[in-house]
Amino acid sequence: MQLFSGADRTADAALVAGLAVDDDAAAVAFVRRFQSAVFGLAVSITHDPGLAQDVSQEVFVRAWRAAGTYDVRRGSVLTWLLTITRNAAIDAMRARRPMPVDGAVLEEMITATLQVPGPEDEVVRSTERDAAVARLRALPPEQARAVVLAVIGGRTANEISVSEGIPLGTAKTRIRTGLRRVREAMEADRD
Amino acid sequence: MTEQQPHLGDEALTDLALGQVDERLRDGLTRHLGGCETCRSRYAEIADAVEHVLVAAPRVEPPAGFSQRVLVATGLGGSVQTMRPARVRRHHGPSRRTALLVAAALVVGIGVGAAGSAVVGRGTSTQQVAVGAPLRTAAGDAVGSVQRSWSDAGQVLVVSVSGGRAGERYSCWLVLADGSRQAAGTWALDGSGGGSWVVPWPPTGQVRSVEMVSDSGVRWATAQV
Numbered sequence: 001m002q003l004f005s006g007a008d009r010t011a012d013a014a015l016v017a018g019l020a021v022d023d024d025a026a027a028v029a030f031v032r033r034f035q036s037a038v039f040g041l042a043v044s045i046t047h048d049p050g051l052a053q054d055v056s057q058e059v060f061v062r063a064w065r066a067a068g069t070y071d072v073r074r075g076s077v078l079t080w081l082l083t084i085t086r087n088a089a090i091d092a093m094r095a096r097r098p099m100p101v102d103g104a105v106l107e108e109m110i111t112a113t114l115q116v117p118g119p120e121d122e123v124v125r126s127t128e129r130d131a132a133v134a135r136l137r138a139l140p141p142e143q144a145r146a147v148v149l150a151v152i153g154g155r156t157a158n159e160i161s162v163s164e165g166i167p168l169g170t171a172k173t174r175i176r177t178g179l180r181r182v183r184e185a186m187e188a189d190r191d
Numbered sequence: 192m193t194e195q196q197p198h199l200g201d202e203a204l205t206d207l208a209l210g211q212v213d214e215r216l217r218d219g220l221t222r223h224l225g226g227c228e229t230c231r232s233r234y235a236e237i238a239d240a241v242e243h244v245l246v247a248a249p250r251v252e253p254p255a256g257f258s259q260r261v262l263v264a265t266g267l268g269g270s271v272q273t274m275r276p277a278r279v280r281r282h283h284g285p286s287r288r289t290a291l292l293v294a295a296a297l298v299v300g301i302g303v304g305a306a307g308s309a310v311v312g313r314g315t316s317t318q319q320v321a322v323g324a325p326l327r328t329a330a331g332d333a334v335g336s337v338q339r340s341w342s343d344a345g346q347v348l349v350v351s352v353s354g355g356r357a358g359e360r361y362s363c364w365l366v367l368a369d370g371s372r373q374a375a376g377t378w379a380l381d382g383s384g385g386g387s388w389v390v391p392w393p394p395t396g397q398v399r400s401v402e403m404v405s406d407s408g409v410r411w412a413t414a415q416v
Binding site: 019022024027028031032035036037039040041043044049052053054056057058060061062064075076078079082083086087090109112113114126128129131132133135136147148150151152156157172175176179180182183186 | 201202205206208209210211236237239240241242243244245246247248249250251252253254257258260261262264265267382383
């Protein structure tokens with residue numbers, strides 16, 4: 001099994017350092033290492049593989065430009081890249097005409113996120129992702145769904161209230177409470 | 192804002208962490224956070240949780256050839272080397288990218304001279320904006336820079352834009368010391384709203400400023416050279 005652990009954080013940071021000095025080998029390794037995570041999040045938000053490709057490419061170009069400013073103390077490379085991806089994908093969605101998203105597509109995205117990785121996923125497994133999935137699965141299901149839709153699906157509270165068939169206030173409460181519990185679980189694990 | 196003002200609610204902080212607030216509201220919230228340690232700390236906790244959840248996003252392999260396209264876009268991975276001569280690629284420091292762009296353009300001598308301006312790169316980072324004279328909008332936002340440099344053909348200006356709208360077209364005008372204006376070229380920004388161009392220094396006089404004007408004739412940004 002290939003697990004990316006704390007030691008991999010250092011390796012990831014080294015790849016970014018290589019990217020910052022235009023090291024070709026580091027650039028190739030960097031893109032190949034993170035492309036499935038970046039593209040996966042871009043698809044989750046855009047539901048459009050073509051647009052997700054454009055967004056993902058833009059994310060790597062932005063990462064290349066900003067590689068010199070990356071600070072390993074502020075978070076993992078994966079988190080840094082995915083934050084860029086989320087912002088870029090949401091911007092891309094706002095720039096185009098609003099289109100309704102099929103409920104089945106959202107269900108598929110929620111299921112794929114909360115699914116315990118199987119043996120076939122071992123190549124792309126990471127301890128960081130395993131921990132995040134476990135904490136989401138520990139939430140009450142309705143909160144986990146709201147958090148996944150808001151964070152990974154890039155949906156607004158209003159959109160979540162419609163797709164989940166709940167009042168806006170309830171959608172906001174589920175997101176807020178779910179995120180607070182995730183945070184509490186993170187702190188408990190650090191203690 | 193100060194500590195004496197009411198603290199922000201969790202709803203506002205969560206919306207901010209999720210990027211679900213409009214620009215005006217965001218500015219107000221950000222200002223408050225700047226002066227309120229309590230809210231800043233609570234915001235950091237929520238943002239931390241958001242970042243943690245992001246990592247759970249499903250992995251999906253992009254179509255074949257994706258990594259190659261990225262490497263071409265960055266000019267790395269051995270795909271595009273013409274703009275990055277080996278002898279300038281190890282340059283370090285805050286102005287590294289701009290220095291590379293300028294050096295690359297000048298070393299390979301692309302399109303600089305009587306033929307007009309030349310594209311030398313696919314955009315710049317915020318870090319680069321600080322190099323040379325800042326290119327600012329009327330609202331004061333820094334959207335690029337203009338830097339003086341030299342080529343075999345003489346003095347040139349390197350115009351770099353990083354904060355524009357993707358695909359937007361602008362005409363570049365040089366405003367000379369005598370008040371006359373000289374067209375330097377019309378360019379479209381790349382997919383990230385950036386781009387860099389080399390403009391020959393006009394033989395007829397000193398350049399006072401550089402203006403970027405939209406197709407509709409509106410002056411978008413100006414740099415005092």
